[in-house]
Amino acid sequence: MLRSALLAAGRSPSVRRLVEANPLTKPVVRRFVPGTSPEDAVRATRELSEQGLFVTLDRLGEDTLDASQADATVRDYRRVLGVLAEQGLADRAEVSVKLSAVGQFLSKDGEKIALDNARLICEAASAVGTTVTLDMEDHTTTDSTLGILRDLRVDFPWVGAVLQAYLRRTEQDCRDLATAGSRVRLCKGAYAEPESVAFQDKSEVDRSYVRCLKVLMRGEGYPMVATHDPRMVAIAGDLAARFGRAEADFEYQMLYGIRPDEQRRIAAEGGKLRVYAAYGDEWYGYFMRRLAERPANLAFFLRSLATQ
Ligand code: FDA
Secondary structure (H helix, E strand, O other): OHHHHHHHHOOOHHHHHHHHHOOOHHHHHOOOOOOOOHHHHHHHHHHHHHOOOEEEEEEOOOOOOOHHHHHHHHHHHHHHHHHHHHOOOOOOEEEEEOHHHOOOOOOOOHHHHHHHHHHHHHHHHHHHOOOEEEOOOOHHHHHHHHHHHHHHHHHOOOOEEEEEOOEOOHHHHHHHHOOOOOEEEEEOOOOOOOOOOEOOOHHHHHHHHHHHHHHHHHOOOEEEEEOOOHHHHHHHHHHHHHOOOOHHHOEEEEEOOOOHHHHHHHHHOOOOEEEEEEEOOOOHHHHHHHHHHOHHHHHHHHHHHHHO
16 A cells, blocks of 8 residues: 555655655655766765675666657766776676666657667667666566667667566566576566556565576576565575576676665675666656655655654
8 A cells, every 4th residue: 555655656746846845855865866966876886886896877867758858868878888987987887777768758759769869878888898777667668678678689789678577477578588698687576567467465576586586597698686685685596506607697786775784795795796876866756666665765764854
């Protein structure tokens, strides 16, 4: 109930105005979002890299209906990739892209614009020797996103994609993508989805996550295990060992500000851990999904407001 309400609030312009206007919100948002500019993002990358962690940077700004905003997002990605290279960090960080931030929802030729824009970001990533991963948004975009992935991988075979274990289709998508050179980030899924397409029960989602992990670990691609769940982390390690994968043949991924001690522990024990750090002004939808995921995040937010 609470999760659905928070996810609905995450798409409500009036709640958005209320939350954004509160001056006390910003310090709390900083726990999950390291800053607004490419320089802030690169600073966070350096700090995380000094702790032995890898990074993927997401420029916030989903669901745009404005072509000039999509262009600005592309320019920002290209700039952040340039700054990463200048500062010698391109081997520590890649970028994650939401196709809805680069034009997928534009009414005229949205998919083509998103593909062209994603291609520009891939060219910039290729020039500095790093990779791009496509985020996955709600289920109405899955086919379009996987289609764009296929097109991009013709020229940039290292482009990765996110699959969401809560979707009933995902085990099959994992089979399709568990091929040589294919990078798949497996997460549980963060949107409010109908029962017709998604498992609703947490234990069903967890069971699906394990089935998908098995497919990816057994396959020939590069699994990226995106979860904070200690059970899933342990199962991923066991499956990697069972299928003869070395530490370099898969990686763990967690969100910026969530379980930082665990992130450092995995890295200290020789695992590869990549932190997903989102930056920019458009933090509202991302922030609300983090609150929806976990009552403790919401309690932290409310407590911070109460004690200011
Ligand atoms: P879940 O929320 O089920 O929690 C399981 C357990 O993990 C908890 O019981 C607790 O032990 C531990 N835990 C979780 N959060 C914690 C916290 N804040 N503090 C302490 N312990 C905590 N989603 C999507 O739909 N599309 C996408 O493209 C992405 N991309 C993405 C990238 C990366 C790198 C990550 C890590 C996640 C995403 N997600 C996503 C979000 C994802 O779908 C999911 O909503 C969150 O990761 C939460 O699910 P968990 O697997 O962490 O476990």
